[in-house]
Amino acid sequence: MMEEVKEVTSALSVHGHNIKITDVVKDGDALTFVIVSQKLSGTGEYHVDRTWDDFEWLQQHLFSQEDVPGLQGVIFPPLPAKASGNASAKIMKQLGVLGLGEWQPYCKALETFLQQVATHKILNKNKAVEVFLTSSDAPGRQKVKKNIFNRLSQAVEEMRKEGHKDVDEFFQTERDHNLVLTGCTKTAAEKFLDMVLTEQKIAVACGHFSAALHLCVEPGEDPDKKAFSRLCVQISEVFDSMKKNMTSVAENNVNTLGLGLDLESRYQEAEKEMLFRRTCKLVELENARRNAEKAKPVKKAAMEEVKTATQTEFQQICGVARQEIKQFHGVRVKMLQQALVQWCEKQLLTAKESTDQFNQHLQAFRGMAQ
Amino acid sequence: ELDDKFEVLVSVKDPEKIGEVYEKHCAFQTTLPMFRNKTFTVRRRFSDFLGLYEKLSEKHGPNGFIVPPPPEKSILGMTKVKVGKEDSSSADFVERRRGALERYLQRVVNHPSLIQDPDVREFLEREEWFEEKLQEVESADQQFRKLHALVESLVIHRKELSLNTASFAKSTAMLGSAEDNTALSRALSQLAEVEDKMEQLHQDQAANDTFSFAELIADYIRLLGAVRGSFDHRMKVWQRWQDAQAMLQKKRETEAKLLWANKPDKLQLAKEEIAEWEAKVTQYERDFERVSATVRKEVVRFEKEKTKNFKRQIIKYLESLLQSQQQLIKYWEAFLPEAKAIA
Secondary structure, eight states, X not given: OGGGSXXXXXXXXXXXXXXXXEEEEEETTEEEEEEEEEBTTSSOEEEEEEEHHHHHHHHHHHHTOSSOTTGGGSOOOOOXXXXXXXXXXXXXXXXXXXXXXXXXXXXXXXXXXXXXXXXXXXXXXXXHHHHHHHOSSOOOOSOOOOOTTOXXXXXXXXXXXXXXXXXXXXXXXXXXXXXXXXXXXXXXXXXXXXXXXXXXXXHXXXXXXXXXXXXXXXXXXXXXXXXXXXHXXXXXHHHHHHHHHHHHHXXXXXXXXXXXXXXXXXXXXXXXXXXXXXXXXXXXHHHHHHHHHHOOHHHHHHHHHHHHHHHHHHHHHHHHHHHHHHHHHHHXXXXXXXXXXXXXXXXXXXXXXHHHHHHHHHHHHHHXXX | OOOTTOSEEEEXXXXXXXXTEEEEEEEEEEOOTTSSSSEEEEEEEHHHHHHHHHHHHHHHGXXXXXXXXXXXXXXXXXXXXXXXXXXXHHHHHHHHHHHHHHHHHHHHHHSTTGGGXXXXXXXXXXXXXXXXXXXXXXXXXXXXXXXXXXXXXHHHHHHHHHHHHHHHHXXXXXXXXXXXXXXXXXXXXXXXXXXXXXXXXXXXXXXXXXXXXXXXXXXXXXXXXXXXHHHHHHHHHHHXXXXXXXXXXHHHHHHHHHHHHTOHHHHHHHHHHHHHHHHHHHHHHHHHHHHHHHHHHHHHHHXXXXXXXXXXXXXXXXXXXXXXXXXXXXXXXXXXXXHHTOO
C-alpha cells in the first residue's frame, strides 16, 4: 500500500553498486532472499528478508510513479520470473539457466536487478527502493493499481502498433536492430542452455559408470582377482575425475556466459517494451493531431489541449529514451565482455586442472606392475 | 568338534574302489574364512597325494620350507589289496596307509604357508573351485553388461553435446553478424569458430568412449560366454565318466546274475564287457582330470589377460582424454585476448 511507504529523503541511503544477496532460504514452495546493502554513511549495513512477491511490489511501484516526466522512456531493469521452491517443469523451462545451480544464478540475477534499480538516476529516487532495501518489515503485499506497463493486458490490436512506421530515423533503426538482436539472443541463450543440460547428463553418466566399476571389486585372496579389482578401482577414479571436470565445465558455463546471455536477453526485451511504449505514444500523438485538425469548432480547443499535452509527453519520452538507449548500448557491451572474459578464464582454469588430474591418473597406470 | 590346535581338521576314510582305482574319501572341517564351506569333502587317489607333494616340494623346497612327505608307494602292499586278499596284513596295510595319508594331509594344512598354496587349495576343494569360478563368471557377465549399457549411454550424451555445440555455434555466429559493436561482433564470430572446433572434440571423445571402452567390454561379454562354454564342456566330460561308471556297475550285476544262473557261455561275453567298460571308466576319468586341469589353467590365463587388456585400454583412453584437454586449452588461450579486446 502506498501509505506504507514512509516519508524518507528522496535520495537512497545505501550504495547501489554493491548490493548483495547473501543467502536464499527455501521453506516448502516459498523462497526468501537475504539482501545486504552498505549504508552511504559508512556506518554499517542493512540486512533484509524479501520474497519474490516483494520484488514484484517494488517493480510495480517503479512502473506506477506518477510524477516523473518521460517515465515511459525508461528501459526498466528486468525482473526474473517468479521461482518456486518446488518448481514445475514448465517454470524451470521458463527460468532457463536461472533454474540451475541451486538458485545461485537466480540470486545473482535478482542481485543484478537491485543494483541496476538502485543506481538508476530516475528510478532510485522512488521511495519504494529505500523501503525495499532498508525496512525491516516486509513491504506491503497489496497489489498496486493496474499499471500501464503490463503487456499481457494490452489488447491484441495494440500489438499491431509494433510495426508502426517511425518519424525518427534514430528510433526506427533502434527498433529494427532490437527486433533482430532480441531474436538472436534468445536463440543463443536457449542453445547454450541445451549444451549445459547435456554436460550435466554426461557428468551423471560418468558418475554412474564410476559407481558400477566399484561393483566389480570382489573380495578374495586370489592375486589375479585382486589385480583386476585394483584396476577397477583406479579406472573408477578416472571416471570420477571426468565427472568432476564436466560438472565444473557446466557450472562455469552457467555462472558466466549463461547468466550473461540470460541478462542480455531479458534486457533486450525490456528495451523492446520501452520502444513499444514510445511507439504507442507516437500513435496516440498522431491520432490527437488528426482529431484536433478534424475537430468541430466547439470541440477544437479541447482537442488542441489534448494534442499539446500528448506532444509534450511524447517529447519527454523521446528525451529519456535517447539517454537510456545510449546508456544501454554501453552497459550491455561491457556486461557481455565481462561475461565472455570470465567464462574463458574459468574454463581455461578448469581445463588446466583437469589436465593435471588426468596426467596423474595416467602416470599411476603406467607405473602399475603388470 | 574342531580341535583348538587345528584350523583345518582332516579325516581320510577307507578307500573305495571306483573302477580300477581306489579313491580315498577325504573330509575336512574348517573355520577358516578362505574356504567356501565349513565342511567339505573330496575324493582323491593315492597318486593325487603324491602329485601334490611333487608340486609343493618343487615350489617351496628351494626356499627352505620343510615340505611334509607322503607315505611311500608300496607295490606289494597295494597288489595284495587289489587282488582281494582278505588277510590281516592287507587290512593292516590299508589302515596304515589311511592313517599316514591323513597325518600327511593334516601336516600340510597346518603349515601356514602351504595352506595358502593354490595347488593345496585345489587339492582340497576341487569342485568348490570350479563352482566359485563359475559364479564369478556369471556375476562378471552381469557387471559387464551393466557397464556396457552405461558406456553406450555416455556415448549418446556426448554425441548429443556435439550437436548442441554445433547449434550454439550457429546461433553465436548469427548473433555476431547482427551485433553492431565491432569488437563484440568480432569476438562473437571468434566464439562461433571456437565452438565449432569444440564440436569436433566432442565427436572425437565420443569415438574414444566407443572404441576404447564399449567395444572392449562387448568383447569381454562374448569371451565370458566362451569361458562358460568350457565349464559346460568339462561337465559333459564328467557326465560321460559317471555314465560309464553306472554302465560298469550294470555289467557287474549282469555277471553276478549269470554266475548265479550258471550260464557259462553268456558269462564269457559278460566278462569281456566288464573289461571294456573298466577301460572306458579309466579313460574317461583321465579325460576328466585332463580337461579340468586345462580349464583351470585357461581360466587363470584369461583373468591375467583381462587385467592386462583393461589396463592397456584405460591408458589409451587417458592419452586421448589428455589430448582433448590440451587442445581445449589452446582454444581457450587463443580466445581470451579476443574477449578482452571488446571495448
